[in-house]
Amino acid sequence: MFRTRFAALLLASACLAPCLAPGLASPGLAADKPAEAPKADTAKAAPAENGQAGLLPADSVTKHRYTAGGRTIAYTAHAGTLTLRDEDGKPGAKIFYVAYTQDGAGPGRPVSFFFNGGPGAGTAYLNLGAAGPRALQFPAGMPTDGAAARLVDNPDSWLPATDMVFIDAVGTGYSRPIDPHKAADAYYGVTKDGSAFAKAIELWVGQNGRQASPHYLVGESYGGIRSIQVAWQLQQQQNLIVNGIVMISPAIQMQFLDAANNPLASAMTLPTFIAAHLDAAHQLTPAALDDAYRYAFGPYLTTLANAPPQGAEAQAFYAEIARRTGLPEEVVAKQRGALDPMSHDVRSRGERLYGLYDFTQSIADPYPEGIDNNDSPDPTLFGFGRAYGNAFAGYAANELGFRTELTYDLLSMEVNGAWRWGDHGSPMTDQVALLRKLLAIDPGLRVFVANGYFDMACPFGTTRWTRDHIPVGAERIGLHLYPGGHMLYTRPESRAALWHDVDGFYAASAAQLK
CATH class of the missing domain: 3.40.50.1820 (Alpha/Beta hydrolase fold, catalytic domain)
Incomplete structure (x- = not known):
C-alpha cells in the first residue's frame, strides 16, 4: 500500500x-435480541466469546x-x-460503536x-x-x-x-x-x-x-x-x-490517486500544489483556485498527456509549473512535470518536510540530504495523528x-x-x-x-x-x-x-x- x-x-x-460476506444479508443475521430488543439507553451484557x-x-x-x-x-x-x-447464525464479529x-x-x-x-x-x-x-x-x-x-x-x-x-x-x-x-x-x-x-x-x-x-x-x-x-x-x-x-x-x-502513472491524476493534484503556494503568499482566493483548476485541465494536461516537450518548450513548461507551485524548477524537470506528492524531493524544502495530508504543514526534515520516499515520515500519519x-x-x-x-x-x-x-x-x-x-x-x-x-x-x-x-x-x-x-x-x-x-x-x- x-x-x-x-x-x-x-x-x-x-x-x-466490499463480494458479499457470507450470509450477511440472510435472515440468520438477525439481532442478538428478539423484537423487544433494548433501546439505546439500556445496557446489555456482552456475550461470552473467545x-x-x-x-x-x-x-x-x-x-x-x-x-x-x-x-x-x-x-x-x-x-x-x-x-x-454468519449464514449459520454463528457470531462472526463484534462491532464497536458509540451512539449519541x-x-x-x-x-x-x-x-x-x-x-x-x-x-x-x-x-x-x-x-x-x-x-x-x-x-x-x-x-x-x-x-x-x-x-x-x-x-x-x-x-x-x-x-x-x-x-x-x-x-x-x-x-x-x-x-x-x-x-x-x-x-x-x-x-x-x-x-x-x-x-x-x-x-x-x-x-x-x-x-x-x-x-x-x-x-x-x-x-x-x-x-x-x-x-x-x-x-x-x-x-x-x-x-x-x-x-x-x-x-x-x-x-x-x-x-x-496515483499521479505518477496517470496524467489525469496529475492534473487533479496540481491545483492543490498551487493552493498551498498561494496560501503561503497570502493570495489564496476562489478566483485564483478556479484559475489553477482551469490551467491544470487545460495547458498542463494537454502538454502532459502528449509526447514530453523538448528543449526550450520543456524549459518553459517546467518553469511555469515551478512558478505556480513554488517548487524548485529542477525538481519539476526531474519529474517531467508529473509531480509525485509522496516524493521526498517534492516534500522537502529548506530543511523542512511538508505533509502529504496537509501540504502547508511541515516538520523538521530528518533527512534533508535525501532519503527513499518510503522512509520519509508524514507528520500526520506517523506523528500527531496518532494522538x-x-x-x-x-x-x-x-x-x-x-x-x-x-x-x-x-x-x-x-x-x-x-x-x-x-x-x-x-x-x-x-x-x-x-x-x-x-x-x-x-x-x-x-x-x-x-x-x-x-x-x-x-x-x-x-x-x-x-x-x-x-x-x-x-x-x-x-x-x-x-x-x-x-x-x-x-x-x-x-x-x-x-x-x-x-x-x-x-x-x-x-x-x-x-
Whole structure:
C-alpha cells in the first residue's frame, strides 16, 4: 500500500479502500435480541466469546449535557457492540460503536452513521476530531505536537442537528472478529465491508426503533468509497434508503490517486500544489483556485498527456509549473512535470518536510540530504495523528465507562494489508457507477462533500472533476472547500465552518421532507 499513493487512504482521515460476506444479508443475521430488543439507553451484557472479542465488556450507557451557542442538549451516550452473524447464525464479529442520542427527541430526529477509512482506520478521528461532543485540541502554535493535545468540549459538534452513531470497521478500533483467521475472507474487501456496515446499521436501527428517522451516512477518506457502498447495500440488502451522504476528504475513484502513472491524476493534484503556494503568499482566493483548476485541465494536461516537450518548450513548461507551485524548477524537470506528492524531493524544502495530508504543514526534515520516499515520515500519519488513539481510549474508559484491556486499534496495518480491492478480477475501487445509480433512482438523495485546499492524499480536484462528469443529479452534490488538509477539522476555524455548512445541509434536507 505504501508503494503508491494508495497509502494516503490509511487515515481516513482521513484523508482516507466490499463480494458479499457470507450470509450477511440472510435472515440468520438477525439481532442478538428478539423484537423487544433494548433501546439505546439500556445496557446489555456482552456475550461470552473467545479471543480478543471476549475482552469486550458489556455496553455502557451514560448521561451528559452539551452546551454550545446558548443551547443546552441533554443526551445519552451508548458505547457498546453489535454482533454480526454468519449464514449459520454463528457470531462472526463484534462491532464497536458509540451512539449519541438526544434525550426526549422523537423518532423523526435524523440519525447519522459515521465511519472513517483507511481501510483500517477507527472512527476516533471523526468522533474526537469533527462531530462528537468532545474534541482533541492541538496547540495553536504547534499543531503537529500530538503529545500536547488535550480533550476539550467541542463547540462545533453536530449533535444539535442529528443523533450520531460512530461505527468501527471489523479489525479497527475496538471492533473484533470472532475468528481472526476468517476475518479477511469475511470482511476485508470493498463489497464485503459495505455489506457488513449495512447490516450493523440495520441492527442498530432495529434495536432502537429508528426506522422512521431520516438516515444519513458520514464517511472520511476511504469512507467516501465506503459511504457509496453502504448506501447501496442498505438499499439492496436491508431495504433502507438513506436521505443523504456526507463525505469528508473522500476517495471515490482510486485510479485518480496515483499521479505518477496517470496524467489525469496529475492534473487533479496540481491545483492543490498551487493552493498551498498561494496560501503561503497570502493570495489564496476562489478566483485564483478556479484559475489553477482551469490551467491544470487545460495547458498542463494537454502538454502532459502528449509526447514530453523538448528543449526550450520543456524549459518553459517546467518553469511555469515551478512558478505556480513554488517548487524548485529542477525538481519539476526531474519529474517531467508529473509531480509525485509522496516524493521526498517534492516534500522537502529548506530543511523542512511538508505533509502529504496537509501540504502547508511541515516538520523538521530528518533527512534533508535525501532519503527513499518510503522512509520519509508524514507528520500526520506517523506523528500527531496518532494522538487520537490514546485520547479515545481515555475518553471511552473515563467518560463513557467502556473499559477494556484491548488496545484501541486506530490504524490497523493488518486490515490494510489484507484488503481485497477487486471482485472476480474486476476492479471495485471506482464507485462512480454506483453513485450514478443512487442519484438516479433516489431523486431525494443529497450529497455533501468537504475537501481541504491542501490535501494531497485526496485532492479536491478529484471531487470537482467527478461531480462535473456525473450526468444525473450533479446539482444535488455540494462541494465545499476549506483551509486545511485531509483532516481539515484539526483547524478550529475550518471545523467551525464545516459545522455551519453541515447544519445547513441537514436543515435543507429537513425542509425537503416536509
